[in-house]
Amino acid sequence: METEELVIETRSKELTDLTKDVREFCHHVGGSGLVNVFVPHATAGLAIIELGDGSEPDLAHLLEALFPKDIEYNHQHGAPGHGADHLIPSVFSPSIVVPVIDGEPQFGRWQYLVLVDRNPDNPVRHVRLSFVPA
């Protein structure tokens, strides 16, 4: 299988754009099929959203509304509120599939695929890209 584990420098940002990485992987592999993006971490997930025009801070507010850092969690490891980070992949799935035609992932004009990671202790993350041809 054409598969590759990317090393992503999040620089501790909540959102990291992976769209270009997915495009380059698909261009390199070529052909038509499905590309799977998979994050092998327990405190990060994926989302397909528009970037720019204020969508990043709006998503940051949604993350805080869904997974507030200041309530008590049973999970006690890490920095205060780290229990919230462990809930992220349950809603923001770490696995997404995108159709590919002739080496081009079929993102819409305003779609970006982003890594969602609220843990500032993770400046580097891994993301696996895998291609299955039709």
Place this chain on the structure above:
Amino acid sequence: METEELVIETRSKELTDLTKDVREFCHHVGGSGLVNVFVPHATAGLAIIELGDGSEPDLAHLLEALFPKDIEYNHQHGAPGHGADHLIPSVFSPSIVVPVIDGEPQFGRWQYLVLVDRNPDNPVRHVRLSFVPA
């Protein structure tokens, strides 16, 4: 790859049932594998739920609870509350995969695959169906 971009008339409804479209595509293609349903828009997503018996208005309430229209968003384009629409695909992923056996998608008896789109300004949407054989 067997792939097709459907043009879906949502008639500005929040939920549009795509189950029959997916079934027909799989019947036409035949064989066993995975069918991917992908929405190339930045303000719409997908969900697999039961339809009927009150599930539609219950999902409408959930959408308003998760993405309230009447709070302030950084995203300022479109009608008031349009920032909320931009958050939908982050939780209701625009990509779903369904297993197919002998041309039949393996939905359970009470499962329907629906397009989720709260923006009344979008009476027509596109949905891509793609099949990868095993």
Place this chain on the structure above:
Amino acid sequence: METEELVIETRSKELTDLTKDVREFCHHVGGSGLVNVFVPHATAGLAIIELGDGSEPDLAHLLEALFPKDIEYNHQHGAPGHGADHLIPSVFSPSIVVPVIDGEPQFGRWQYLVLVDRNPDNPVRHVRLSFVPA
């Protein structure tokens, strides 16, 4: 297609670990590609999270925050609050894809794939595993 419908005894627990089942299926099938996990029910979903260290009760609290049992639902079948169960698969998608290399699903060290089902009336559930080779 290599595909199998598992019969899972949830014993009415909210979370049931499927990781070992997915691993065994992939070991048996062998090869590299994508494995799809699909739940053909309308009141259950899937999540990839860490287990242990308090993550289970934290996810239980998130489920109650997202889908409270004590509010009124339009859906009136089943036990009180059963309308909440019908919303679970809209957020916790019943379909997840995991990359497989040489018969090994590429879960991270802390990742577990779990069935999410809050309905105590379902002690037995079905889960379909399907493999598409690259």
